[in-house]
Amino acid sequence: MTTARAHRDPLPGFGLSLGVTLAWLSLIVLVPLSALALRPWELGVSGVIRALSDARVLAALRLSFGSALLSALANLPLGLLVAWVLVRMRFPGRRLLDAMVDLPFALPTAVAGLALTALFAPNGWLGAPLKEIGVAVAYTPFGVFVAMMFVGLPFAVRTVEPVLRDLGTEAEEAAATLGAGRAQALVRVVLPALAPALLTGFGLAFARAVGEYGSVIFIAGNRPMVSEIAPLLIVQRLEAFDYAGAAAIGLAMLAVSFLALLLLGLVQAWLRPGRRG
Amino acid sequence: MTPGPAARDPAPLRWGVAILAFLLLTVFLALPLAAVFTEALRRGWGTVLDAYADPDAMAAIRLTLLVAAISVPVNTIGGIAAAWCVAKYDFPGKRLLTALIELPFSVSPVISGMVFVLLFGAQGWFGPWLQSRDIQIVFALPGLVLATVFVTFPFVARTLIPLMQEQGRAEEEAAATLGAGGWQTFRLVTLPNIKWALLSGVLLCNARAMGEFGAVSVVSGHIRGETNTMPLHIEILYNEYQFAAAFAVAALLALLALVTLVAKTVLERLSGRREMVH
Numbered sequence: 001m002t003t004a005r006a007h008r009d010p011l012p013g014f015g016l017s018l019g020v021t022l023a024w025l026s027l028i029v030l031v032p033l034s035a036l037a038l039r040p041w042e043l044g045v046s047g048v049i050r051a052l053s054d055a056r057v058l059a060a061l062r063l064s065f066g067s068a069l070l071s072a073l074a075n076l077p078l079g080l081l082v083a084w085v086l087v088r089m090r091f092p093g094r095r096l097l098d099a100m101v102d103l104p105f106a107l108p109t110a111v112a113g114l115a116l117t118a119l120f121a122p123n124g125w126l127g128a129p130l131k132e133i134g135v136a137v138a139y140t141p142f143g144v145f146v147a148m149m150f151v152g153l154p155f156a157v158r159t160v161e162p163v164l165r166d167l168g169t170e171a172e173e174a175a176a177t178l179g180a181g182r183a184q185a186l187v188r189v190v191l192p193a194l195a196p197a198l199l200t201g202f203g204l205a206f207a208r209a210v211g212e213y214g215s216v217i218f219i220a221g222n223r224p225m226v227s228e229i230a231p232l233l234i235v236q237r238l239e240a241f242d243y244a245g246a247a248a249i250g251l252a253m254l255a256v257s258f259l260a261l262l263l264l265g266l267v268q269a270w271l272r273p274g275r276r277g
Numbered sequence: 278m279t280p281g282p283a284a285r286d287p288a289p290l291r292w293g294v295a296i297l298a299f300l301l302l303t304v305f306l307a308l309p310l311a312a313v314f315t316e317a318l319r320r321g322w323g324t325v326l327d328a329y330a331d332p333d334a335m336a337a338i339r340l341t342l343l344v345a346a347i348s349v350p351v352n353t354i355g356g357i358a359a360a361w362c363v364a365k366y367d368f369p370g371k372r373l374l375t376a377l378i379e380l381p382f383s384v385s386p387v388i389s390g391m392v393f394v395l396l397f398g399a400q401g402w403f404g405p406w407l408q409s410r411d412i413q414i415v416f417a418l419p420g421l422v423l424a425t426v427f428v429t430f431p432f433v434a435r436t437l438i439p440l441m442q443e444q445g446r447a448e449e450e451a452a453a454t455l456g457a458g459g460w461q462t463f464r465l466v467t468l469p470n471i472k473w474a475l476l477s478g479v480l481l482c483n484a485r486a487m488g489e490f491g492a493v494s495v496v497s498g499h500i501r502g503e504t505n506t507m508p509l510h511i512e513i514l515y516n517e518y519q520f521a522a523a524f525a526v527a528a529l530l531a532l533l534a535l536v537t538l539v540a541k542t543v544l545e546r547l548s549g550r551r552e553m554v555h
Contacts, residue, residue, distance in 0.1 A: 011446055012453065012462075013361060024351075084298075085294060089291060097299060097302060103310065107310070107531060108531075108533075109508075110509075111488070111531050115309035115312050150309070153306075212386075213490065213494075214386070231386075235387060235494065235495060250387075253385060254385075254388065258383075261383075
């Protein structure tokens with residue numbers, strides 16, 4: 001193909017479209033991101049380590065990554081449940097349910113943050129009854145977790161749903177015919193087939209939650225060392241013109257996220273052959 | 278899909294699961310939305326309209342529309358170009374290119390804004406140069422546009438690429454063989470094939486452009502009436518305890534989200550496909 005194109009491709013526009021794409025990509029994405037990769041090192045290696053080992057930075061990184069992990073985990077059973085209902089059942093209102101799932105994608109993060117805060121504030125619709133039983137959500141790390149779950153849920157549903165649809169019911173029926181109980185069929189036939197998709201959904205929800213800013217800062221209360229997320233620290237560093245320090249936190253966040261996604265990819269690759277064989 | 282008898286769960290269990298899913302989603306997704314509208318209307322329609330008539334709010338609405346009006350076309354043209362070369366040709370590095378196009382989705386909004394401050398801010402690489410020529414990028418419209426373009430970068434490309442890959446290039450080749458020029462081929466053959474997906478990608482790109490918060494928050498400088506977009510205006514109102522006004526502006530953006538969702542559902546029906554939104 002490549003050599004044929006070099007001679008004469010009947011379809012014109014390769015050079016133009018590739019040129020536009022590369023220019024657009026370089027100017028908007030690659031050059032700016034290279035600044036992120038290079039700026040922290042103005043501090044020197046020891047300076048970067050010092051910037052990152054600040055107690056407040058560590059607490060913020062721990063909160064961002066910890067809640068992102070927990071929220072992505074919590075979204076898996078919920079996402080599986082919703083995907084199951086969307087694929088396997090027909091009932092009035094199913095389309096509404098389907099559209100509702102995408103709401104966190106479509107709702108601007110600042111609006112989501114405001115809405116969740118209103119809902120979970122001590123006098124809110126959910127906050128008031130929760131306060132009765134002694135659970136505080138707004139202005140606590142738990143609020144960070146709730147906001148992250150909100151933005152991550154569609155990823156869990158939308159990655160599992162198509163796989164569940166393609167899977168069909170034949171394998172389950174075969175398992176049942178061969179004497180498997182219903183629970184056994186679900187755990188040993190359906191769940192393993194969904195595992196790669198669940199992992200992908202987990203990874204996407206996690207990546208989104210780690211970097212999430214708008215929907216979290218309203219409900220978090222942003223108390224240093226307690227409910228302050230890493231992106232907020234970046235904003236504060238930038239406002240104090242500590243560009244290198246801000247870039248160091250940003251680079252650390254990206255590096256850990258990409259390592260986590262890489263690890264996930266490896267687990268998926270390892271899962272795949274055993275499943276299909 | 279109705280499973281055969283062997284894999285069918287008893288009706289009460291099935292309905293229990295469906296009701297549980299409905300309840301959970303209603304509490305978790307619909308209730309927050311309802312809260313926005315309730316809070317906005319708490320003090321009546323008068324307060325809502327006053328919130329929109331406020332000069333700073335008007336400026337924020339105008340700025341949001343302006344930023345979207347620049348960013349969305351830029352990303353539409355870039356997205357079509359990217360989809361064209363990725364979907365219609367084979368070349369080395371294609372997978373890398375596709376991955377790079379998706380990259381902005383996995384970067385935190387705050388980092389997306391920060392990269393432009395690192396380049397063009399007062400202490401940025403090009404900061405002194407820009408300052409000596411009196412050019413403002415950060416804390417001004419160009420910075421807001423750059424951050425928005427970065428964040429909404431992949432939307433059009435990622436809606437088009439799978440569809441155009443599926444459609445292949447036979448129709449375009451036929452048109453070219455029959456003597457059509459490149460632009461003619463695109464306009465008369467490709468565009469009709471991708472119009473619904475393209476529209477859907479543009480809508481999603483626009484919704485995100487108007488609703489973006491983290492990235493523009495970093496480059497805006499929060500100058501009232503000048504560099505505050507609607508989401509940033511919401512934050513300022515909220516921090517000043519003007520809750521009714523904050524929720525009124527938030528309700529406007531929530532409406533935009535709802536309209537986008539409905540339009541997306543309709544477009545999916547028209548094109549018979551569904552895409553994932555981010």
